[in-house]
Amino acid sequence: MDVDLLVRHGHVIAMDDAGTLIPDGAVAVAGGRIVDVGADATVAARCVAARELDAGGAPVHPGLVESHLHASFHTFRGALPDHLAEDDSFDTFESVFYNHVTDEDEYLAVALAAIEMIRNGTTCFLEAGTVLSPDSAARAASLVGIRAVLGDPFIWDQPDGFAQGMRAAAGNRSRIARAPGSRAEALDRLGTELRRNADPDALVTGHVAVLGLGTASEELMLAAKSRADAAGCVLNIHQSYSPADTGADRLRFGKDPLLHLADIGFLDRNVTLAHANHLGDEECEALLDRGASIAWAPAASMMWGHGGCFRGRHAELHRRGATIALGSDSPNWSNDFDLFRQANLAVLTAREAHRDRTYLVAEDGLWMATRAGARAVGLADWIGSIEVGKRADIVVHTLRRPELVPVTDMVRNLVYSSRSKSVSTVIVNGRIVLDEGAFVGVDEGELLREVQRSSTALLRRMGKVVEPNRVARRG
Structure with missing residues (x-):
């Protein structure tokens, strides 16, 4: 042969x-x-x-499969001081970023993310629906030669639904001029990236993305589910990330969020929940029953102190047969796109949390980064083994x-x-x-120089100067 x-x-x-x-x-x-x-x-x-x-x-x-990634933030990796509160980061950095970033900035950021992932053994990534120019992301992925699953940017219809500390950024929705400004506009944009799936051999494909975190109405969520069902692809949404947004959903729905999502027919086998750090007993049963996946980002949870690694249910759910994949989230949340690091953290924190050396083992970490990741991004028949x-x-x-x-x-x-x-x-x-x-086919040195020039210019336009942390020594 x-x-x-x-x-x-x-x-x-x-x-x-x-x-x-x-x-x-x-x-x-x-x-x-x-x-x-x-x-x-x-x-x-x-x-x-x-x-x-x-x-x-x-x-x-x-190849490892990155199941939750914000690729465009690479242009200000390391810019957020350690003492900056998470709610302030949304307001003072991210919303400003989205009003100043250009398509070329996003192209270079995704290219940087792609070469980093390839060097770390990741061959496929699902972008979480926050690159304003998916065409720029597709061009960057094609340049490097990485497999990419892209979603429509900022599919939301109630951006002021961000919970508590996140409310500051959402309240400034009008600053994100390129995000949908109404439900009608969000519905019109929903599923646009699915056009990439016409070619069965395409390196860059599409999925249905909804931002979540309280920013989507039930109407929008069910419309997204319908489109994902029709297209035979995965639906990705942020869910139960922090105590704040989880609590706000509980108030909004009158019950634990995943129970409500199961009741309305949203929680299903083709749905991937990003983070899911805070789940109750009945929610775990609903997730197992409906077969939804979770994209677990251990380093991001640890960096922002959300407790997902030590009080989350990810390791338990993996042991019980749920699809628990791994994600790096974004720069300034975990700061590097290295799924071996995520796998290592997943295994070791699970052992520490459960005080059991055998709770997760090395094979579990590699499974999450390959087979589970492939299913979580909707490509289980293509990749992962x-x-x-x-x-x-x-x-x-x-x-x-x-x-x-x-x-x-x-x-x-x-x-x-x-x-x-x-x-x-x-x-x-x-x-x-x-x-x-x-x-092969990429001048890595020149690309890194272009990224640095882009980052410097972008931060200047944003009015940001990166300074060392100035936190008084404690004790």
Whole structure:
């Protein structure tokens, strides 16, 4: 069999239902898809490859799937002081940002996010519906060669519904001139990005996004659900992020939010809830019953002190069979787009919270970052495992890192020690986009210089000067 690419002598971690591990394995790729997987000697004997890649015994696994990401904020990563309250950040930074950011700024921000994700072993991301110019995001994703699932920006019809501390930003809705100004406008824009799904082999596709956090009426939410159902795609919404918005939803609905969403037919298998840090017992049962997914962002919860890692139900729900995927959220919330970090935090905080070393293990973290992520972004049939017929989104590590040596248990080594540091070669849709640490088709140095120029100019237009934290020493 003639193939385009043959990855040889890899420690293949297939992430299939059988938990297949092949210490000396090979993966054959043709036409952007995986066409053969197995022992190296067997696969090599039946394949003639245009190019062979020798993994040298290093881990080979499916690309990680980023299930909750705000890609455009990269242009002011690190700009928010640690002592700035979250409600102030919405008012003083984000709403100002959206009134000054240009399409080119967003293009460069998404390109920066994309090269960071590729270097960290992430081959697909779902953008949470906050890039004002999805076409700019699509152009950036195509440049780098990463798989992207885009949504319409700021689908909301009651932006003043932000709870308590978030109300400041929502009350300034008029400052976000490019966001929908009415329910009619939101309904008109809803589902626009689904046009990208006409090509079954597209690298950039669309999903239905609703901002959430109290900003969407039931009419808008049910319209979004109907469009996602018709399109056969995922519906992504922020839900139960903080005590404030969770409490406001409880007042609005007269019961726990997920119970109400189940009652009205919104909570369903094709719905992915971003964060879901604060769930009650009955809500957990409803989520398990309806099959909705959660995109858990451990670092973001920890950075802002929301308690999701220690009082949240994510680990418990994963153990009970729910789809718990992982997300990096955004710069200034977790600050780096590294799903190995999220997987590591998910496993370790679950153990600490439950005081049980076995509550989650390394395999759980990798599952969340691959198989669960693929389902949460609506691409479970495409990606998330190394199996014949799936798209060839593959990450190859290198043993030329001390963290992966000695070669013992590769999954534990990946999640606990090397994480993204050992990523060497990344393949997306059968194409090598990172070749032994070097990008193919992207001048990384020049891109980083352009991003810095864009960030400097944007912050100047916003009237922001980044200064060190000035917090008095305590104690």
